Amino acid sequence: xxxxxKFSDISKTLKGSAVRELLKYAEQPDVISFGGGMxxxxxxxxDNIKEIINNILDNYGTKALQYGTTEGxxxxxxxxxxxxxxxxxxxxxxxxxxxxxxxQSGLYMVSKVFLNKGxxxxxxAPTYVGAISAFNxxxxxxxxxxxxxxxxxxxxxxxxxxxxxxxxxxxxxxxVIPTFQNPAGLTWSEEKRKHLLEIASKYDLxxxxxxxxxEIRFSGNHVKPIKYYDSxxxxxxxxxFSKVLSPGIRLGWVAANDAIIRKIALLxxxxxxxxNVFSQYIALEYLKNGMIDKQIPKIxxxxxxxxxxxxxxxxxxxxxxxxxxxxxxxxxxWVTVDYDIDTEKLLKKALExxxxxxxGTAFYPDGRGRNSMRLNFTYSKDEDIITGIxxxxxxxxxxxKK
Amino acid sequence: xxxxxKFSDISKTLKGSAVRELLKYAEQPDVISFGGGMxxxxxxxxDNIKEIINNILDNYGTKALQYGTTEGxxxxxxxxxxxxxxxxxxxxxxxxxxxxxxxQSGLYMVSKVFLNKGxxxxxxAPTYVGAISAFNxxxxxxxxxxxxxxxxxxxxxxxxxxxxxxxxxxxxxxxVIPTFQNPAGLTWSEEKRKHLLEIASKYDLxxxxxxxxxEIRFSGNHVKPIKYYDSxxxxxxxxxFSKVLSPGIRLGWVAANDAIIRKIALLxxxxxxxxNVFSQYIALEYLKNGMIDKQIPKIxxxxxxxxxxxxxxxxxxxxxxxxxxxxxxxxxxWVTVDYDIDTEKLLKKALExxxxxxxGTAFYPDGRGRNSMRLNFTYSKDEDIITGIxxxxxxxxxxxKK
Numbered sequence: 001x002x003x004x005x006k007f008s009d010i011s012k013t014l015k016g017s018a019v020r021e022l023l024k025y026a027e028q029p030d031v032i033s034f035g036g037g038m039x040x041x042x043x044x045x046x047d048n049i050k051e052i053i054n055n056i057l058d059n060y061g062t063k064a065l066q067y068g069t070t071e072g073x074x075x076x077x078x079x080x081x082x083x084x085x086x087x088x089x090x091x092x093x094x095x096x097x098x099x100x101x102x103x104q105s106g107l108y109m110v111s112k113v114f115l116n117k118g119x120x121x122x123x124x125a126p127t128y129v130g131a132i133s134a135f136n137x138x139x140x141x142x143x144x145x146x147x148x149x150x151x152x153x154x155x156x157x158x159x160x161x162x163x164x165x166x167x168x169x170x171x172x173x174x175x176v177i178p179t180f181q182n183p184a185g186l187t188w189s190e191e192k193r194k195h196l197l198e199i200a201s202k203y204d205l206x207x208x209x210x211x212x213x214x215e216i217r218f219s220g221n222h223v224k225p226i227k228y229y230d231s232x233x234x235x236x237x238x239x240x241f242s243k244v245l246s247p248g249i250r251l252g253w254v255a256a257n258d259a260i261i262r263k264i265a266l267l268x269x270x271x272x273x274x275x276n277v278f279s280q281y282i283a284l285e286y287l288k289n290g291m292i293d294k295q296i297p298k299i300x301x302x303x304x305x306x307x308x309x310x311x312x313x314x315x316x317x318x319x320x321x322x323x324x325x326x327x328x329x330x331x332x333x334w335v336t337v338d339y340d341i342d343t344e345k346l347l348k349k350a351l352e353x354x355x356x357x358x359x360g361t362a363f364y365p366d367g368r369g370r371n372s373m374r375l376n377f378t379y380s381k382d383e384d385i386i387t388g389i390x391x392x393x394x395x396x397x398x399x400x401k402k
Numbered sequence: 403x404x405x406x407x408k409f410s411d412i413s414k415t416l417k418g419s420a421v422r423e424l425l426k427y428a429e430q431p432d433v434i435s436f437g438g439g440m441x442x443x444x445x446x447x448x449d450n451i452k453e454i455i456n457n458i459l460d461n462y463g464t465k466a467l468q469y470g471t472t473e474g475x476x477x478x479x480x481x482x483x484x485x486x487x488x489x490x491x492x493x494x495x496x497x498x499x500x501x502x503x504x505x506q507s508g509l510y511m512v513s514k515v516f517l518n519k520g521x522x523x524x525x526x527a528p529t530y531v532g533a534i535s536a537f538n539x540x541x542x543x544x545x546x547x548x549x550x551x552x553x554x555x556x557x558x559x560x561x562x563x564x565x566x567x568x569x570x571x572x573x574x575x576x577x578v579i580p581t582f583q584n585p586a587g588l589t590w591s592e593e594k595r596k597h598l599l600e601i602a603s604k605y606d607l608x609x610x611x612x613x614x615x616x617e618i619r620f621s622g623n624h625v626k627p628i629k630y631y632d633s634x635x636x637x638x639x640x641x642x643f644s645k646v647l648s649p650g651i652r653l654g655w656v657a658a659n660d661a662i663i664r665k666i667a668l669l670x671x672x673x674x675x676x677x678n679v680f681s682q683y684i685a686l687e688y689l690k691n692g693m694i695d696k697q698i699p700k701i702x703x704x705x706x707x708x709x710x711x712x713x714x715x716x717x718x719x720x721x722x723x724x725x726x727x728x729x730x731x732x733x734x735x736w737v738t739v740d741y742d743i744d745t746e747k748l749l750k751k752a753l754e755x756x757x758x759x760x761x762g763t764a765f766y767p768d769g770r771g772r773n774s775m776r777l778n779f780t781y782s783k784d785e786d787i788i789t790g791i792x793x794x795x796x797x798x799x800x801x802x803k804k
Contacts, residue, residue, distance in 0.1 A: 001636060003661050008517055008518045011665050014669055036469075044463065046464070052460045053455050057451060065443070065451070066438075066648075067649045096454045115410055134673070164592045173408075174409055234403060247469045248466055267412075271536070272506050272650070273506035273532065273652075276503070276651060288748065
C-alpha cells in the first residue's frame with residue numbers, strides 16, 4: 001500500500017525527534033529524570049477523590065457516565081467562574097467558559113479557530129513545547145519575542161507586530177504564559193501585563209493567556225492574571241486542573257468572549273464531541289466542597305521544598321558560567337550555560353551518567369536554545385534531586401573543560 | 403475588536419444549524435425525543451464501576467491520576483487486542499492500537515492525518531453526522547455512495563472511484579459503519595465486506611471502519627468486521643467503550659498499521675497530549691475482570707425490547723408510504739416517507755406535538771435526505787416510545803394529507 005502519498009501535508013511534517021527518542025532512555029529506573037513535566041504523585045488528593053467518586057456514583061452516576069453538552073457541565077462552569085472571581089477577582093460569566101479534555105486541547109482548539117497556514121502567531125522565546133506542537137498542526141509562521149526576567153521584551157514585540165502589519169498580516173494572537181512560565185519559570189511584572197494590553201489594544205491583537213501554575217506559588221507577591229486587566233475582551237484565558245487535582249483526568253477550560261467560545265464549541269463537536277463528563281463531576285465536587293483549598297497549601301509546601309533543594313544543589317554543583325532562574329512557583333526552572341555547548345549532544349552523555357533534562361531547543365520554534373535546558377523540580381524524590389543535580393554538574397563541568 | 407477577520411477559514415465555515423437550535427426544544431421535559439444518540443442510563447454498570455474505581459484508587463491511584471503516554475495505557479491496549487481476538491478473531495498487535503478520548507476523536511485524527519483541503523473522502527449515504535463534522539474540519543470533497551439494505555452500492559463506489567482517479571485524485575479513504583449503521587441501522591453482508599476489500603486492493607484505497615455497535619446485537623447472525631478479512635493492512639478499525647460501558651468516560655481506540663498509528667500519535671501530542679488515564683484504567687479493569695461479558699447481555703436484552711416496541715409502535719401508527727429499517731442491533735432506525743415532505747419543516751410541528759427526531763439531511767454532506775429521519779430507540783422509557791411514536795404518526799399523517 002502506498003501510504004506516503006495518502007498522508008496530508010500536515011501529517012507529512014509530523015516526525016518523531018531524535019531528542020524524544022533519547023528521552024526513552026530517561027524512563028529506565030536508574031536514570032534520574034528532570035525531563036518530564038509531571039506533578040508529584042504525592043500532590044494527588046487520592047482520599048478526596050475516592051470520597052468524591054463514591055458520592056458521584058451514589059447520587060448522580062447516570063449523569064456523570066452519560067454524554068454531556070459540548071460546552072461542559074453547567075455547574076462546573078459556574079464553579080470555575082466563582083473560583084476565577086474568588087482567587088483572581090476576574091469577572092467571567094459561566095457561559096463564557098468551555099471545559100476541555102486538558103489544556104493541551106485548548107492550545108489546539110484556539111489555534112485551529114484562528115490560524116490559517118502561514119498566519120503569524122506570536123509567542124515568548126522560549127515557549128511551551130506543547131504549544132509549539134499544537135500550533136504547528138496549523139502550519140503557522142512564528143514570531144518569537146525574547147522573554148526577560150520580568151516578562152516579554154515589549155519593545156521587540158511592538159517592532160515585530162508593526163513589521164507584520166506592514167506586510168498586511170496582523171498576527172492572529174499573542175500566546176503567553178505570564179506566571180511561572182514553562183519552561184523558564186519566570187513571571188511577568190504587573191507593568192508588563194498592563195503594557196501588553198495597551199499594545200494589544202493599539203494594534204487590535206488577541207492575547208492567549210495560558211495560566212496553569214498561578215495557584216502554585218511558593219514565594220513572592222501575587223500578581224493578577226492578564227485577564228484581570230482586560231477591559232476589551234481581548235484575552236482568552238486558559239486554566240487547568242492538572243496541577244491542582246490530577247493531570248490523568250484531563251481537564252482544562254478556556255474563558256473568552258461569546259463569539260470565540262461559540263467557535264470553539266462548534267469545532268469541538270467535530271474534534272471530540274464533549275469533555276470527559278466523569279472528570280468534570282470530580283472537579284465540580286472538588287471545587288464545591290472546598291477540598292481544593294485544603295489541598296493546594298499541601299502541594300505548595302511540597303514543591304517549595306523541592307525547589308529550594310534544587311536551587312541549593314545547583315548552587316553547590318554548577319561551575320561558573322552556568323546560570324538558572326529562581327522561580328516563585330510552578331514546576332520548572334531554566335538553566336543557561338554561557339559556553340559554546342550543545343545540550344542536545346550533551347544529553348547523550350548525561351544519560352550515560354544517569355541523569356536527564358529537556359534540551360532548550362525543544363522550546364523554540366526556530367531551533368535556538370542550544371546552550372540551555374529545562375529542569376523539572378516537582379516530580380523527583382528529594383534524594384534524587386541531590387544526586388541528579390550532582391551528576392548533571394559533573395557532566396557540564398567535563399563538557400566545559402573540553 | 404474585529405474578530406471576524408481573525409478567525410481561520412475553517413472556523414468561518416463553522417455555523418450552528420437551525421435544526422440544532424430547534425433541537426434545544428427537545429430538551430424540554432414534556433417533549434419525547436428520539437433525537438439524541440444516547441445509551442440508556444440503565445445500561446451503565448454503576449456498581450461495577452464503583453468497585454473498579456475503589457480498586458484503582460487503592461492499588462494504583464498515582465498511575466491512574468498521572469499523565470500517560472500518548473499511545474495509551476499498555477495493559478489496556480493488550481486487553482483491547484485480546485478482546486478483538488476473542489470476539490471477532492481479529493489479530494492485532496497491542497502496539498498497533500492507540501486509545502483516544504472517544505471515537506469522535508478518532509474521526510477527527512484520522513481525517514487530519516489524511517485529508518488536505520479538497521481531497522476526496524468516500525462515505526455511505528446517509529452517514530454518521532459526527533463524521534461529517536469531523537471530516538469537514540479539513541474541508542474535503544465528499545463522494546457519497548448509496549447505502550442499500552446489504553451495504554454500500556459497490557458498483558456506484560467503483561464508478562465514482564474510477565472517475566476520481568481519472569481526475570488524478572485518488573480518494574484518501576472510504577469511511578464505513580458496516581454493522582448496525584448510524585443512522586440507518588443497516589448491516590453489510592459478508593459478501594459486500596469482502597468485495598469492498600477487493601475494490602480497495604484494486605485501487606489502493608484505505609478503509610476506515612467505524613464499529614461502535616457490533617457487540618450490541620439483538621438478532622440475526624454475527625458478521626465479522628471488515629478488519630477480519632483485511633490481509634493487506636488497509637483497514638483502520640475503530641472501537642469505543644461508549645456503548646458497552648459509558649460514553650461519559652470518553653474512551654475509544656483505533657487499530658491500524660504501524661505508520662498510521664505513529665502519525666496519529668504524533669498528531670495527538672499536539673491535539674490533546676494523551677487519553678484520559680483514569681478512564682483507561684476503568685476500562686482496563688472492566689475488560690480484565692470479565693464484567694463486560696456479564697453486562698453486555700443485559701444491555702442487549704434491554705435494547706432488544708425497546709427496538710421491538712418501537713417497531714410495533716411504528717407498525718401501528720404510521721400511514722402507508724412510510725417505511726423504516728429493522729435493525730438487528732445498535733441504537734437507531736431510519737424512517738423514509740415516500741411523499742414530497744420536508745422533515746426539517748416537519749420538525750417544528752413535531753415539537754409542537756412534543757416529539758423530536760433528527761432530520762435526514764443531517765446525515766448527508768450534500769443536503770439530501772429531506773424525506774427521512776433518524777429515530778433512536780435505546781434511550782426512551784417504554785411508555786415514551788409508545789406515546790412518542792403515536793404522536794409522530796399523527797404529525798406525519800396530517801402532513802401527508804395536505
